[in-house]
Structures are given as structure tokens and as C-alpha cells.
Amino acid sequence: MAAACARTLVSKVGWSLLQRPAARRPGTGTVSYLLGNVSARGSRRTYGTGVHRSTLLSSLRAGGARALGCAFLLGGGLGLYQTVKLSVRQQQHRAEEEEEEGGTKAAGRDLKLTLYQYKTCPFCSKVRAFLDFYGLPYEVVEVNPVMRKELKWSTYRKVPILMVQDGVQLNDSSVIISSLRTYLINKDKSMSEVIRCYPELKSVNDSGKEVTEYSNKYWLMLSEERNAETYPEKGMQKEEMKWRKWADDWLVHLISPNVYRTTGEALASFDYIVREGKFGAFEGFFAKYVGAAAMFLIAKRLKSRHNLQDDVRQDLYKAVNDWVAAIGKKRKFMGGDRPNLADLAVFGVLRVMEGLQAFDDMMDNSKVQHWYRRMEKATLEHEGRD
Incomplete structure (x- = not known):
């Protein structure tokens, strides 16, 4: 001047x-x-x-x-x-x-993300599918499912937990996904401001156990203008939220009864879990044999609790066929030409069965294969990054 x-x-x-x-x-x-x-x-x-x-x-x-x-x-x-x-x-x-x-x-390059997980957990897999699709760099801490020493610093003891820089802790897979997507769209909001939109609600369930839920977990907290840009067609937002909730409330409960359907499948599933997870030598042996037997029995109880058929494969086939029918023949994904958050949630849940008999049977006996392969490519190539 x-x-x-x-x-x-x-x-x-x-x-x-x-x-x-x-x-x-x-x-x-x-x-x-x-x-x-x-x-x-x-x-x-x-x-x-x-x-x-x-x-x-x-x-x-x-x-x-x-x-x-x-x-x-x-x-x-x-x-x-x-x-x-x-x-x-x-x-x-x-x-x-x-x-x-x-x-x-x-692009999310300003975020430093650390994911605490079990690799074979469907809820953790949902978060990884989201992070991979949007090309967000993150570090993984595999948690020992027996001792959980990696989570001793946290009062919240479940996985997934996603840590963001400045000590921001995100809990619950759906909250993690909703808050991160909100952050990426709302460029004027910090992560600390965004997470306040998803407050914790503690309550006691019918068994007398304290449970934690989160408000607005399937919502993106956007202005009217941003919301219209994100969901340009009528009904898109409602559809996405409906199927994200379906993935949490129904689809995920079909996994255990199917991968532990027989003693042989239960043993193969725990062999995979031990191989991919973080176990000591004794813990791995114990988990593989004792855990397989326990989960075989638990799977029977889950089948009864969720009113599944005697052949639980039929419930799995019907679920994924309902999903493909909801997408329709004119769309590649529920999100249209690109996956939306419902696509990523369903893909993340189903992906944990890869390498197991239940997954092979699902791909051979349902209509989900073509959609699944498209999703696999979209996440591997980080198609949401641009």
C-alpha cells in the first residue's frame, strides 16, 4: 500500500x-x-x-x-x-x-486416519470399503480379539474405531461413514464440528445390559444446497438410508449362521479368522477349535433368534437377490453410475465371507455376482477419489 x-x-x-x-x-x-x-x-x-x-x-x-x-x-x-x-x-x-x-x-488428504479393527468383522469391512472407495489413506491396527490390549486407552471397547488427527475418535461403523462423508462434502466444517451432529445415546436393553447408540447415524449433515447436489433425484437419500440400515439390521445377521452352518464350515471359518487376525500361538489354537465349536452352537441360536430357515443359505440368497432387484436392471449400482453409501455397506458386509464356502455358494446361486465384481473394481481402483 x-x-x-x-x-x-x-x-x-x-x-x-x-x-x-x-x-x-x-x-x-x-x-x-x-x-x-x-x-x-x-x-x-x-x-x-x-x-x-x-x-x-x-x-x-x-x-x-x-x-x-x-x-x-x-x-x-x-x-x-x-x-x-x-x-x-x-x-x-x-x-x-x-x-x-x-x-x-x-480428497481427504488432510486427514490422518487410524483404523482399529478385526479384519474379519463385517462392520470393520464396511469402513474399509468406504475408505478404499474414496481413496482415503489410513493405517490399520489389528486388535487382538481376546485381550484387546490395543484398545486399553479407550473407554469404548468395540471395533471399528477410527482415530482422526487432533484426538477425534469416531465409533460405530455407520457413524464413521456418515461423518466422514459429511466432512468431505462440507468443506467449511471441521471433523470436530461434524461429529457433534452424531451424539451418543446410552440406554439399557431388555437383558439389563447398557448399550450405546448414536443419533442421526444414517444421515449426512448437509445444507439444503449441498444435499440437493448430493441427492439430485427425488427419493435417492431415503433409498440410501433404508438399505444402509438393512445392511446393519438384517444382512449382517446372516453372516454367522452361514459361515458356521456346519462343523466343517465353522472350523474352516475359524482357520481363516486365526490366519487373518492377530492371535498368539496358544490363542490361535484355542480360537480355532474351541471357538469353532462355540460359534457352531451360537449360529444355531442366531438362526432361531432371527427366524431363519433350516437351510440358512436360502435366506442369504434371498437377501442378496432382493438387493439386486432393488438396484434394478437400468443401474450399475444403487447410486447409479457410481456406488453410494448403501452399495459400500452391503459390499463391505458380504466381503468378509470371501474364501469361505458360503461366499462361493452365494456367487453361484444368486444374482449378486455382476454387481459384486463391479464393486470390487470400484473399491480397488478408488473410483470415488475424483
């Missing part, structure tokens, strides 16, 4: 000099006085041809004043041009920085 004011003053001085009369006497102004002194001292040596001294002085003063005035104007103009040019560059730079900050947040 000071430089700009100085250049403006110089320009004004130069213009006033140009407006002065050419024949002003020496001593009436600083510029004329300086030019007069120079002319007086050098006139006889320089001009020895008999030209009248006063005429030479008058001409020199007039020409010198105009020349100096032009110089002032030229200098001021160049200074003003450079000032404007610099100001424009600074504004462009600030705009680029703001755009880069927005782009960084939209």
Missing part, C-alpha cells in the same frame, strides 16, 4: 511539472533552480558559438522541466503497472491456495 501511494504521488508531481510555464525564472522552483545552476556553470564552456546566454538558459529550463516531468510520469506509470500486476498475482495465488485447500479436503 505504501509503495502504491508513493508511486501515485510521483505521478502527480510529474504531471504538475509538465503543466508549469516554460519561461519561469530560476529560483522559483526546485527543478528550475537545479537546472539553472547547472546551466550557469557550464554555459561558457559548452556553448562558445555566440548564442545568447539567456536564450540558452530559457530553452534548457523549459526542455529540462518537460523532460523531468515525463520521466516522473513514466516512472510513476511503470510503478503503478507493477503494483497492479503484483496485486493480481497475489490474488491469483491466494485463490489457487484456497482451491488447493478445498481440493485437499475434498
Whole structure:
């Protein structure tokens, strides 16, 4: 600002000099006085041809004043041009920085994420599917399911837990997904501000056990404008929320009865769990054999609790066929050309059965295969990143 004011003053001085009369006497102004002194001292040596001294002085003063005035104007103009040019560059730079900050947040690169999980947990798999699809970098801490020493710092003892920088802790798979998606869309909100929209609700269930639930867990907390951009067609938001809830309340309860359907399948499932999880040697042996037997019995109880058929595979086939029918033949995903949060939730739940007999049977005896392979590609290639 000071430089700009100085250049403006110089320009004004130069213009006033140009407006002065050419024949002003020496001593009436600083510029004329300086030019007069120079002319007086050098006139006889320089001009020895008999030209009248006063005429030479008058001409020199007039020409010198105009020349100096032009110089002032030229200098001021160049200074003003450079000032404007610099100001424009600074504004462009600030705009680029703001755009880069927005782009960084939209891509989630400003987040430092650490996921505490069991790899074979369907709720943890849901979170990984979301993070992978949107290309969000994250570290994984595999929790020992017996001792859970990795969670001793937390009063919340379930997985998944997602830690964000500045000590922000996100619990519950659906809350993690909803709050992160809200954050990526709402560029003007911090993660701490977003998570306040999903308050904890503690209650006691019918068994007398305290349980924790979360308000708004299937909602994205967006302004009307952002909401309209995210869900441009009528019914899209309601459909997404309905099927996300379906994945938590129904689909996930079909996993255990199917992967522990027989003693052989239970043993194969626990072999996979031990291989992929974090167990000590004794814990692994104990989990594989004792755990397999226990889960075989628990699966029978779950079948009764959820009113499943004797052949629980039929309930699994029907569930995924209902899902594919809801997508329809005209859409690649429930989200249209790109997966939405319901697609990611269903995919995450089903993915934990990969490598087991239940998964192979599902792919062979239902209509879910083509959608599943599209989802697999979308998450592996981080198609939501752009």
C-alpha cells in the first residue's frame, strides 16, 4: 500500500511539472533552480558559438522541466503497472491456495486416519470399503480379539474405531461413514464440528445390559444446497438410508449362521479368522477349535433368534437377490453410475465371507455376482477419489 501511494504521488508531481510555464525564472522552483545552476556553470564552456546566454538558459529550463516531468510520469506509470500486476498475482495465488485447500479436503488428504479393527468383522469391512472407495489413506491396527490390549486407552471397547488427527475418535461403523462423508462434502466444517451432529445415546436393553447408540447415524449433515447436489433425484437419500440400515439390521445377521452352518464350515471359518487376525500361538489354537465349536452352537441360536430357515443359505440368497432387484436392471449400482453409501455397506458386509464356502455358494446361486465384481473394481481402483 505504501509503495502504491508513493508511486501515485510521483505521478502527480510529474504531471504538475509538465503543466508549469516554460519561461519561469530560476529560483522559483526546485527543478528550475537545479537546472539553472547547472546551466550557469557550464554555459561558457559548452556553448562558445555566440548564442545568447539567456536564450540558452530559457530553452534548457523549459526542455529540462518537460523532460523531468515525463520521466516522473513514466516512472510513476511503470510503478503503478507493477503494483497492479503484483496485486493480481497475489490474488491469483491466494485463490489457487484456497482451491488447493478445498481440493485437499475434498480428497481427504488432510486427514490422518487410524483404523482399529478385526479384519474379519463385517462392520470393520464396511469402513474399509468406504475408505478404499474414496481413496482415503489410513493405517490399520489389528486388535487382538481376546485381550484387546490395543484398545486399553479407550473407554469404548468395540471395533471399528477410527482415530482422526487432533484426538477425534469416531465409533460405530455407520457413524464413521456418515461423518466422514459429511466432512468431505462440507468443506467449511471441521471433523470436530461434524461429529457433534452424531451424539451418543446410552440406554439399557431388555437383558439389563447398557448399550450405546448414536443419533442421526444414517444421515449426512448437509445444507439444503449441498444435499440437493448430493441427492439430485427425488427419493435417492431415503433409498440410501433404508438399505444402509438393512445392511446393519438384517444382512449382517446372516453372516454367522452361514459361515458356521456346519462343523466343517465353522472350523474352516475359524482357520481363516486365526490366519487373518492377530492371535498368539496358544490363542490361535484355542480360537480355532474351541471357538469353532462355540460359534457352531451360537449360529444355531442366531438362526432361531432371527427366524431363519433350516437351510440358512436360502435366506442369504434371498437377501442378496432382493438387493439386486432393488438396484434394478437400468443401474450399475444403487447410486447409479457410481456406488453410494448403501452399495459400500452391503459390499463391505458380504466381503468378509470371501474364501469361505458360503461366499462361493452365494456367487453361484444368486444374482449378486455382476454387481459384486463391479464393486470390487470400484473399491480397488478408488473410483470415488475424483
